[in-house]
Amino acid sequence: MSLCFSADKLKEVQQIIARYPEGRQKSALLPVLHLAQQEFGGWLSTEVMDYVAGLLQLQPIEVYEVATFYSMYNLKPVGKHLLEVCQTGPCMLNGSEGIVAYIYERLGIRPGETTTDGLFTLKTVECLGACGYAPMLQHGKYYREHLTREKIDELIASCSAQPVSASH
Amino acid sequence: MGRKLLLEKAHVAGITTYEVYRREGGYRSVEKALKSMSPDQVTEEVKKSGLRGRGGAGFPTGMKWGFLAKPEGVPRYLVVNADESEPGTFKDRYLMEFIPHLLLEGMITSSYALGSNRSYIYIRGEYVWVAEILEKAIDEARANGWLGKNILGSGFDCDIYVHRGAGAYICGEETALLESLEGKRGNPRIKPPFPAVKGLWGCPTVVNNVETVAAVVPIINDGGEEYAKIGIGKSTGTKLISACGNINKPGVYEIDMTISVEEFIYSDEYCGGIPAGKKLKACIPGGSSVPILPANLLLKTAKGETRMMTYESLADGGFASGSMMGSGGFIVLDDSQCVVRHTYSLARFYRHESCGQCSPCREGTGWMEKILWNIETGKGKLSDIDLLWDIQRKIEGNTICPLGDAAAWPVAAAIRHFRDEFEWHVLHPDEAQQRNYGLMHYADPIHVPQPVMA
Ligand SMILES: Cc1cc2nc3c(=O)[nH]c(=O)nc-3n(C[C@H](O)[C@H](O)[C@H](O)COP(=O)(O)O)c2cc1C
Ligand code: SF4
Ligand code: FES
Numbered sequence: 001m002s003l004c005f006s007a008d009k010l011k012e013v014q015q016i017i018a019r020y021p022e023g024r025q026k027s028a029l030l031p032v033l034h035l036a037q038q039e040f041g042g043w044l045s046t047e048v049m050d051y052v053a054g055l056l057q058l059q060p061i062e063v064y065e066v067a068t069f070y071s072m073y074n075l076k077p078v079g080k081h082l083l084e085v086c087q088t089g090p091c092m093l094n095g096s097e098g099i100v101a102y103i104y105e106r107l108g109i110r111p112g113e114t115t116t117d118g119l120f121t122l123k124t125v126e127c128l129g130a131c132g133y134a135p136m137l138q139h140g141k142y143y144r145e146h147l148t149r150e151k152i153d154e155l156i157a158s159c160s161a162q163p164v165s166a167s168h
Numbered sequence: 169m170g171r172k173l174l175l176e177k178a179h180v181a182g183i184t185t186y187e188v189y190r191r192e193g194g195y196r197s198v199e200k201a202l203k204s205m206s207p208d209q210v211t212e213e214v215k216k217s218g219l220r221g222r223g224g225a226g227f228p229t230g231m232k233w234g235f236l237a238k239p240e241g242v243p244r245y246l247v248v249n250a251d252e253s254e255p256g257t258f259k260d261r262y263l264m265e266f267i268p269h270l271l272l273e274g275m276i277t278s279s280y281a282l283g284s285n286r287s288y289i290y291i292r293g294e295y296v297w298v299a300e301i302l303e304k305a306i307d308e309a310r311a312n313g314w315l316g317k318n319i320l321g322s323g324f325d326c327d328i329y330v331h332r333g334a335g336a337y338i339c340g341e342e343t344a345l346l347e348s349l350e351g352k353r354g355n356p357r358i359k360p361p362f363p364a365v366k367g368l369w370g371c372p373t374v375v376n377n378v379e380t381v382a383a384v385v386p387i388i389n390d391g392g393e394e395y396a397k398i399g400i401g402k403s404t405g406t407k408l409i410s411a412c413g414n415i416n417k418p419g420v421y422e423i424d425m426t427i428s429v430e431e432f433i434y435s436d437e438y439c440g441g442i443p444a445g446k447k448l449k450a451c452i453p454g455g456s457s458v459p460i461l462p463a464n465l466l467l468k469t470a471k472g473e474t475r476m477m478t479y480e481s482l483a484d485g486g487f488a489s490g491s492m493m494g495s496g497g498f499i500v501l502d503d504s505q506c507v508v509r510h511t512y513s514l515a516r517f518y519r520h521e522s523c524g525q526c527s528p529c530r531e532g533t534g535w536m537e538k539i540l541w542n543i544e545t546g547k548g549k550l551s552d553i554d555l556l557w558d559i560q561r562k563i564e565g566n567t568i569c570p571l572g573d574a575a576a577w578p579v580a581a582a583i584r585h586f587r588d589e590f591e592w593h594v595l596h597p598d599e600a601q602q603r604n605y606g607l608m609h610y611a612d613p614i615h616v617p618q619p620v621m622a
Contacts, residue, residue, distance in 0.1 A: 019329040019331070020329075021243075021286070021369070024350070026352075027331070027349060027350055027351045029351035030293075030331070030332065030333065030348065030351060031331065033334065034293070034332060062351075062352075065352070065353055066351065066352065069336065069353040069354060069523075070293070070333070070334035070335045070336050070354075071334070071335035071336065072294065072335035073334060073335075088456075088514070088517050089255050089256075089456060089499065089517070090255055090256050090412045090413055090499050092510065092513050093413045093414055093499075093505060093510070094412075094414075125335075126255075126337070126516075126517050126520055126521065127253060127254075127255040127256075127337075127456075127517065128294050129252050129253065129261050129294070129295065130258055131255065131258055131410065131413075131497070131499070132258055132411065132412040132418035132419050133418070134412065134418075138294060141296045141297060142296075142297065
């Protein structure tokens with residue numbers, strides 16, 4: 001099976017490339033990898049990275065180098081809902097450890113693990129720039145702030161209720 | 169109430185839209201600059217304002233702009249640093265989320281001064297929705313003639329693009345940021361050459377923080393001299409402070425730099441004091457990289473003077489007894505917090521974020537994390553504290569970029585001021601697993617040596 005962006009997404013790739021001067025399409029790599037991760041199941045397989053390399057006329061190694069450097073690119077499959085709990089100092093002062101523990105209590109997963117039904121992956125991450133609204137986590141595109149046990153319950157319930165479409 | 173120059177209008181209903189922003193007087197600085205000033209005159213006003221970079225280093229902005237090389241026929245670039253990843257810092261997000269057009273207005277005026285026809289906002293990858301807010305604002309600005317070709321008939325062309333990072337604190341360092349914007353790993357470059365000479369794609373580039381660029385708007389509207397009248401000494405204008413940790417009212421505050429640290433923490437206008445009847449134990453006043461201070465040295469300098477929220481006063485006493493304004497990320501710890509654990513969490517952060525190019529940083533951050541973890545979990549030795557001190561000394565000043573220093577300073581300051589808390593962990597490992605060290609003497613009045621009368 002060979003991968004391909006939809007016509008719409010290919011147009012978006014062209015728009016991204018146009019943000020940079022002639023001949024600088026390598027600059028489009030980070031945004032195009034974001035797009036690829038979003039379109040192809042929430043993670044970057046070698047096949048996806050090779051496809052992006054072809055699109056931007058780069059050597060595959062140039063793409064691997066970048067994909068492995070940045071923490072937002074997932075190099076392994078992740079659950080449909082990725083919960084990324086901030087664990088840095090300011091969040092710790094406001095109880096981030098309790099949030100990680102509560103998610104374990106509810107879902108039975110520790111940081112780095114995915115539930116057996118493939119619905120949730122838990123990750124701990126470093127400061128997301130929401131320190132005043134701690135504790136917090138990122139869920140797909142959105143920040144969930146001032147977390148409490150109740151808010152985690154609600155989040156889990158709403159994710160579990162959702163049918164197929166991905167939240168990335 | 170202090171004066172607000174950036175956030176005054178941030179909560180006017182609908183201010184994220186072009187219509188409301190314009191109705192409230194937005195884009196006047198662009199009109200003024202493009203219609204009645206030369207690029208050099210704009211730079212001159214910024215010099216007069218005394219504005220210092222708000223990204224952390226506090227370098228005078230006008231002077232930085234003055235260094236920009238202007239070789240014939242080579243493009244120049246303005247890149248706005250919206251990477252905002254220093255723990256404790258969330259002010260740029262606030263500004264972009266609530267009043268995005270202010271950043272764009274500042275960028276157009278600054279781009280005119282610098283001769284940048286293509287300017288970029290490098291925003292941290294996780295701020296997905298903020299990037300969308302900016303994109304929308306850019307479309308509106310373009311549709312209303314503030315971006316594109318021949319803006320206001322001035323002959324000046326400018327466009328703005330948003331570039332999302334992908335999760336890497338190091339990309340806030342300006343040369344790593346440029347590498348990342350070129351589609352590479354965020355490995356900082358060796359300086360010189362400085363970005364002002366060889367920056368983005370090898371062209372002269374100015375990298376400025378979001379807040380710095382936004383401050384250009386009131387500077388051009390009211391004049392650099394007016395701006396310089398606010399504040400004390402070389403701390404001119406207003407500063408955004410993002411306050412977090414154990415306070416009643418965490419959030420982003422615009423202060424004019426004339427208030428004391430004590431007022432900032434306890435007054436209802438700002439942080440509103442410490443919750444749940446607890447007491448102030450320690451504070452990191454300028455983002456995770458700057459030295460932590462115990463309560464007593466935070467509120468008063470070693471000379472016994474009231475410490476103020478200014479660049480100079482926060483740094484008073486140097487690293488022996490002072491700290492820094494840094495990025496304005498104000499982190500407060502109450503008396504139930506453990507300084508060892510907090511320092512460990514920051515050490516882990518820096519180890520995670522080291523790009524790995526220089527061995528002192530790559531290896532040293534890993535060692536510091538491990539040793540701190542051992543001390544925190546009751547497996548430390550007294551000699552570990554000296555070892556930590558030694559490691560941080562070996563990192564500081566021996567690396568390509570300042571992340572090494574940024575990792576060393578918090579550890580150094582924690583040992584300098586809280587050594588007995590570290591020793592207590594080592595000497596009472598079991599007790600340290602049960603309870604925290606508490607406030608102890610950290611808020612006691614400091615003994616100020618009095619001059620001896622002859
Ligand atoms: C490790 C590291 C991280 C940094 N992160 C940021 C950041 O997130 N935002 C920022 O504006 N400056 C950051 N800086 C400072 C930039 O290198 C640069 O000095 C700044 O963007 C210049 O803008 P200013 O003069 O307007 O402050 C960082 C520096 C280092 C060493
Ligand atoms: S000091 Fe650390 S982050 Fe900076 S270049 Fe060296 S290894 Fe990379
Ligand atoms: S420490 Fe968690 S968002 Fe900053």
